[in-house]
Every structure is written in structure tokens, then in C-alpha cells.
Amino acid sequence: MTRLSILTIFFSLLHVVSPHSYAQVIGGYTLQPGDELQISVWREDTLDKEVIVLPDGSITFPLIGTVSVNGLSSVELETVLEEKLTDHVPNAEVTVIINSVRGNSVFVIGKVVRPGEYVMSSEMTIPQVLSLAGGLAQFADDNSIKVLRKENEQARYYEFDYGDLVSGKVLNSIIFVLEAGDVVIVP
16 A cells, blocks of 8 residues: 555545534534633623633523533523523523633643643544644654543543554544543553
8 A cells, every 4th residue: 555545544534523523513512611602692781791611511690690511512502591591681692602612622641742731623633632742752652542531420541553553554543533631641
């Protein structure tokens, strides 16, 4: 297989979407702790507020107090706020704009050039985040990379073999889509 054909396969597979990501595309971006939102109510200038989603997945908004945004898209949050404002502002028309997706981040630790937190402004795979982290550092174990993910209050590890990616042996692993809060561990 030529280098060009391997690269062609690689870039075509980058567009494959995981089932979880597919659900996000259909339902919209799911709000995350740390995201910055601009919320406005039409014809109610005093209810034009910038808020940050708190670590517990909630926001505070005038007249209604604390609202959980866990698992909601911005469109779904608009509906929730409109319902909660009904007693104070009949027929309220709420707009939620996501100013920053700061909460949609992953962490890269271990033997990479620049370990740290990386905000995902779009769907991202392991090779892409490793690229942002400057690539693997000297003496990194490229065959033992893991992704730590919290699923249903349980920690789960996914393995990633960078050596297989480079050799073109197993290209399915490059389509593994990272989720907010994932930790990529490079031993």
C-alpha cells in the first residue's frame, strides 16, 4: 500500500462519526461545565446575562434561580428557561448563545511535548489531540496509550496503539472520538 493511499484512508476515516457523536450532531452540542453562555429574553433588557456553567452542571438566572443544564443543548435550555419564566414573563422568548465551549476539553498527560488541557472546538480524535500536544516525547511508549473516560460513574480505559496508526495496520482506532473530560495518557 502506498503512502498516498494510507493518507487518503486516514483522512477519509477522520470524518466517520461515533454513535455518541452522532447523537450530539442530531441533538446539538451538549452543554458542559465551564461553558460560557449569553442568555437573553426578548424585550427584557434586564434579563440579558452572561453565565458560566458551574462544575455541578448548573447555572443561575434572575427570577428563577438555579437551573440544571446537565445533558441539555442550548436549544433545550431555551425551552426550559421559557417554561420557568412563564410566571414572571408571559410568552418569554429566550435565546441562548454559546460564547465559549471551554468546558468541552480533554487532557493529555505523560510523555508528550506539551501536556495539558485542550479545548475541542470541533470533534477530535486521539491523533489530533496528540498533534496539538506537540506529538510524542522521546521514550514515550507509543503502543500503550490509553484514554481514561468516566462512564456512568465508572472509570473506563480505552487502548490506542500509535504504532499501528503509523504502520497503517489498524486504522479503526483513529476514528475513536474523544469526549469532554477524557484523559489521554501517554506512558
